Amino acid sequence: MDHQRSRLRLIDVAKEAGVSIATASRALSGAAGVSEDITQRVRAVAGKLGYVANVHARSLAGGASSSVGLLVHEIGDPYFAEIASGVLRLGAQQGLTVQICHTGRDPDNELTQIRALIANRVRAIIIAGSGFVDAGMQVAAKEELRAFEASGGRVTVIGRHHLGADAVLPDNVAGGRSVTEHLLALGHRRIAFAAGSLALTTVADRLSGAAEALGAAGLSIAELPVVDVAFTREGGKVATERILHEFPDVTAILALNDDMAIGALSVLRAQGIAVPEEISVAGFDDVAVAEDLSPSLTTVRLPMAELGERALSLALKPPSARPRRRATGHVLVARDSTGPPRC
Amino acid sequence: MDHQRSRLRLIDVAKEAGVSIATASRALSGAAGVSEDITQRVRAVAGKLGYVANVHARSLAGGASSSVGLLVHEIGDPYFAEIASGVLRLGAQQGLTVQICHTGRDPDNELTQIRALIANRVRAIIIAGSGFVDAGMQVAAKEELRAFEASGGRVTVIGRHHLGADAVLPDNVAGGRSVTEHLLALGHRRIAFAAGSLALTTVADRLSGAAEALGAAGLSIAELPVVDVAFTREGGKVATERILHEFPDVTAILALNDDMAIGALSVLRAQGIAVPEEISVAGFDDVAVAEDLSPSLTTVRLPMAELGERALSLALKPPSARPRRRATGHVLVARDSTGPPRC
DNA sequence: GTGAAAGCGCTAACAT
DNA sequence: ATGTTAGCGCTTTCAC
Numbered sequence: 209m210d211h212q213r214s215r216l217r218l219i220d221v222a223k224e225a226g227v228s229i230a231t232a233s234r235a236l237s238g239a240a241g242v243s244e245d246i247t248q249r250v251r252a253v254a255g256k257l258g259y260v261a262n263v264h265a266r267s268l269a270g271g272a273s274s275s276v277g278l279l280v281h282e283i284g285d286p287y288f289a290e291i292a293s294g295v296l297r298l299g300a301q302q303g304l305t306v307q308i309c310h311t312g313r314d315p316d317n318e319l320t321q322i323r324a325l326i327a328n329r330v331r332a333i334i335i336a337g338s339g340f341v342d343a344g345m346q347v348a349a350k351e352e353l354r355a356f357e358a359s360g361g362r363v364t365v366i367g368r369h370h371l372g373a374d375a376v377l378p379d380n381v382a383g384g385r386s387v388t389e390h391l392l393a394l395g396h397r398r399i400a401f402a403a404g405s406l407a408l409t410t411v412a413d414r415l416s417g418a419a420e421a422l423g424a425a426g427l428s429i430a431e432l433p434v435v436d437v438a439f440t441r442e443g444g445k446v447a448t449e450r451i452l453h454e455f456p457d458v459t460a461i462l463a464l465n466d467d468m469a470i471g472a473l474s475v476l477r478a479q480g481i482a483v484p485e486e487i488s489v490a491g492f493d494d495v496a497v498a499e500d501l502s503p504s505l506t507t508v509r510l511p512m513a514e515l516g517e518r519a520l521s522l523a524l525k526p527p528s529a530r531p532r533r534r535a536t537g538h539v540l541v542a543r544d545s546t547g548p549p550r551c
Numbered sequence: 552m553d554h555q556r557s558r559l560r561l562i563d564v565a566k567e568a569g570v571s572i573a574t575a576s577r578a579l580s581g582a583a584g585v586s587e588d589i590t591q592r593v594r595a596v597a598g599k600l601g602y603v604a605n606v607h608a609r610s611l612a613g614g615a616s617s618s619v620g621l622l623v624h625e626i627g628d629p630y631f632a633e634i635a636s637g638v639l640r641l642g643a644q645q646g647l648t649v650q651i652c653h654t655g656r657d658p659d660n661e662l663t664q665i666r667a668l669i670a671n672r673v674r675a676i677i678i679a680g681s682g683f684v685d686a687g688m689q690v691a692a693k694e695e696l697r698a699f700e701a702s703g704g705r706v707t708v709i710g711r712h713h714l715g716a717d718a719v720l721p722d723n724v725a726g727g728r729s730v731t732e733h734l735l736a737l738g739h740r741r742i743a744f745a746a747g748s749l750a751l752t753t754v755a756d757r758l759s760g761a762a763e764a765l766g767a768a769g770l771s772i773a774e775l776p777v778v779d780v781a782f783t784r785e786g787g788k789v790a791t792e793r794i795l796h797e798f799p800d801v802t803a804i805l806a807l808n809d810d811m812a813i814g815a816l817s818v819l820r821a822q823g824i825a826v827p828e829e830i831s832v833a834g835f836d837d838v839a840v841a842e843d844l845s846p847s848l849t850t851v852r853l854p855m856a857e858l859g860e861r862a863l864s865l866a867l868k869p870p871s872a873r874p875r876r877r878a879t880g881h882v883l884v885a886r887d888s889t890g891p892p893r894c
Numbered sequence: 895g896t897g898a899a900a901g902c903g904c905t906a907a908c909a910t
Numbered sequence: 911a912t913g914t915t916a917g918c919g920c921t922t923t924c925a926c
Contacts, residue, residue: 215669215702217919228897233921243895260670264607265919268902275650275671284636284839284856286629293627296653300664305671307618307648310639321643326558327603328618328648359558441843474843496627500784500817502845513627560903571913576905586911608903611918898925909914 216259225253236261237271263305267329275305276523277325278516281313281337286495287465287512291336291366294516302524304331311337313408315345322352332362332523336516338410339369345407346371357527364523366515368409374531376519379538380410383508384417386540387462387490390506392425394548396460396488399432402447402468404439411439414464414492433458444471452479459487459549466491466498466507473501473545484547494541503544510538559602568596579604580614606648610672618648619866620668621859624656624680629838630808630855634679634709637859645867647674654680656751658688665695675705675866679859681753682712688750689714700870707866709858711752717874719862722881723753726851727760729883730805730833733849735768738891739803739831742775745790745811747782754782757807757835776801787814795822802830802892809834809841809850816844816888827890837884846887853881 222232227246234242235250253259267273278295280288292308299306307328309321318337325333333356340346350371353363363373368380391399401418404411419429433455437443444463448471451458463469469491476483483489483503491498494509518534565575570589577585578593596602610616621638623631635651642649650671652664661680668676676699683689693714696706706716710723734742744761747754762772776798780786787806791814794801806812812834819826826832826846834841837852861877 215698219919229920230898230922231896234896237921239921241895246895258666260666262611262919263671264611265902266921268605268607268611268904268918269920269922270902271921282636283626283639284629284633286627286632289629289632290627292651293625293653296626296651300653303667305650305652305667307650308635308639309648310636310643323601323603324646324648328606355558441839470840470843473845477845496784497813497840500813500844502816502820562903572903573905573914574912577912580905582905584911589911605903608918609905611920612903612905613918614905896926898923900921900923902920902922904918905916906918907914907916910912 216257218259218261221250221254221257221259224257225250273329273331274303275307275328275330276332276334276520277307277309277328277330279309279311279318279321279333279335279337281311283308283310285467286497287467287493288336290495290512291516294513295334295520297513298517298520313337315340315349318346319349319352322349326352326356326361330361332364332520334519334523335363335365335369335371336519338367338408339365339371340407341409341412342407343370362523362527364519366519368413372531374522374528374533376515376522376534376536378410378510378515379536380413381417381420383492383510383538383540384414385421386417386538387492387506387508388418388421390540390542391460391462391488391490391546392421394488394546396549397427398455398458399460399462400451400455400458401429401432401434402444402451402461402463402472403434403436404443404464404468406436408439411464418462439465439468441467441471444468445475448472448475452481460546461487461489463489463491466493466495466505469505469507469545470501473505483545486550488546488549490546498541499543501545506543506546507541508538509541511536558605559600561602561604564593564597564600564602567600568593616672616674617646618650618671618673619675619677619863620650620652620671620673622652622654622661622664622676622678622680625653626651628810629840630810630836631679633838633855634859637856638677638863640856641860641863656680658683658692661689662692662695665692669695669699669704673704675707675863677862677866678706678708678712678714679862681710681751682708682714684750684752684755686713705866705870707862709862711756715874717865717871717876719858719865719877719879721753721853721858722879723756724760724763726835726853726881726883727757728764729760729881730835730849730851731761731764733883733885734803734805734831734833734889735764737831737889740770741798741801742803742805743794743798743801744772744775744777745787745794745804745806745815746777746779747786747807747811749779751782754807761805782808782811784810784814787811788818791815791818795824803889804830804832806832806834809836809838809848812848812850812888813844816848826888829893831889831892833889841884842886844888849886849889850884851881852884854879
């Protein structure tokens with residue numbers, strides 16, 4: 209490979225501007241100690257020539273890295289796609305390139321991706337996927353990230369992790385409480401939960417919010433069906449079938465993300481069960497399509513793109529002594545998929 | 552920034568393995584001319600130490616770049632998210648990092664992103680967004696990409712562009728024909744088209760496939776309403792409202808992507824118009840949610856993730872004298888949103 | 895304020 | 911088969 213040969217180098221700009229390569233470098237990077245005059249001239253020349261610095265040379269020479277890494281479970285999942293969108297938007301604005309990697313919610317794979325990002329000398333790593341309830345799942349990653357931070361890298365996570373990094377926290381507990389209160393207020397008592405894997409902090413937190421709301425109403429989640437399946441549309445379908453079969457008296461299903469809720473609606477429609485007349489369904493996240501489903505989905509809106517932007521903006525700040533935690537809000541969006549119970 | 556200092560270098564591995572830095576380099580990169588024995592030893596040491604090469608040093612020194620760039624309109628759009636998923640999957644498998652950029656369908660912005668990717672010395676650039684019917688829109692990008700290729704970079708596009716690069720071609724024309732034939736076979740004659748911007752080759756091609764099918768049935772698209780709006784859900788809503796108002800005798804709406812179709816269904820539901828009894832709706836792409844809509848959406852399935860994988864795999868091949876063109880197929884997925892016309 | 899020169903960590907000739 | 915060394919293009923001391 210010789211992608212770099214024959215392209216414009218800093219020395220070309222320096223010559224054209226009639227200055228040394230050092231001065232040209234300073235002028236372009238906005239370092240102090242260059243006359244305003246020369247700075248302008250160099251920049252004009254660079255612009256005219258269409259010069260763009262070789263990122264690798266810059267980074268190798270000890271300049272600031274201009275790229276950040278984003279780890280998602282799966283970019284095809286709208287939740288992560290929207291987070292990525294926020295990261296990309298702010299990244300472009302800041303002149304950063306964003307490398308995105310899949311983890312597939314597999315800690316081993318996550319570790320591999322983290323290593324690759326570190327080898328790429330990214331300035332920061334943003335971990336968007338849910339944490340694991342069991343801190344042990346990510347000890348290796350934690351160690352690697354610690355070393356990365358020690359050598360000047362930044363790490364931020366979205367969600368509750370045991371990684372000791374700056375975090376942007378989706379309002380999972382309060383959101384779970386809100387949507388459960390909504391169901392309770394409608395009169396539901398026999399509520400079933402279509403939960404993604406309970407090993408994920410996201411699932412655990414949403415469920416714990418639900419438990420709080422139930423507790424406040426004198427109910428106990430321990431007496432209600434919590435079906436632990438995959439955190440996907442397919443999981444939502446499986447959970448719903450199981451709920452219909454094993455707990456026929458249920459009047460509402462709370463899916464712990466919209467994808468699962470979509471799966472639930474799909475099964476209910478296939479079985480000719482009216483929503484919300486016979487069974488109410490609620491989701492979580494408010495992905496774009498939620499409002500256009502039929503019936504439109506009652507759900508908890510999380511500001512996904514904002515989560516991404518805030519995670520990146522945290523990553524761009526210098527580190528603090530203690531990990532920062534940025535809480536975000538949620539909005540309960542009551543639509544047509546929930547209503548009073550049938551009896 | 553000093554992310555790199557203090558991390559393991561190649562020389563540390565070489566010392567530990569008792570070989571020269573050159574031998575270590577060769578052993579790790581799998582170059583020929585190293586005894587099997589030493590190769591194993593070096594790799595073992597590297598593994599034990601957790602050594603990962605500095606990508607910037609490697610790339611600067613003229614080694615193969617390990618990253619590729621992917622340009623999408625907007626990663627939050629499921630069509631692009633699925634393409635990205637395919638690219639990421641194959642990329643991870645090949646040990647490549649993938650940088651994703653938004654273009655927002657703005658040629659200027661696209662040019663900026665291309666320059667950034669080139670500055671990052673990516674091995675290849677994949678352009679996933681639709682091309683423009685007017686070749687003039689992208690002359691600057693074309694020039695830049697030409698220079699990139701001349702210096703060893705690879706470029707592939709998804710869709711019909713005027714960029715002279717290797718291309719993976721979604722089956723837009725034939726898909727447009729298939730879905731239109733489906734509507735005609737059901738008995739529809741007054742079909743309206745909710746088209747995204749006609750400046751996009753994707754839209755133009757889908758529409759031209761539709762025109763072919765109409766022509767074969769003795770009809771002319773020139774006499775049918777083609778509403779030219781944004782290629783988005785919102786555009787689908789606007790188009791549908793306009794169609795209902797201005798062309799009340801229409802019996803079917805063909806939206807040129809699923810997002811627009813979702814917008815169309817949403818408006819029809821809001822206005823109490825039964826689908827497909829009063830108006831049939833069809834889309835294009837078959838995004839994941841299409842089958843779970845109500846009614847489930849008749850659409851043209853495009854293998855999006857495969858599009859992404861094939862684009863990357865083309866980009867990884869050496870260039871050919873003439874641009875390659877890889878056709879892909881489509882599948883008409885007839886679901887519940889289309890049926891015979893009301894009268 | 896500006897220039898000269900020493901690396902950053904690696905690969906690829908070029909020696910041996 | 912292995913070692914030595916000259917850069918890759920940039921930033922950053924260190925002189926001036």
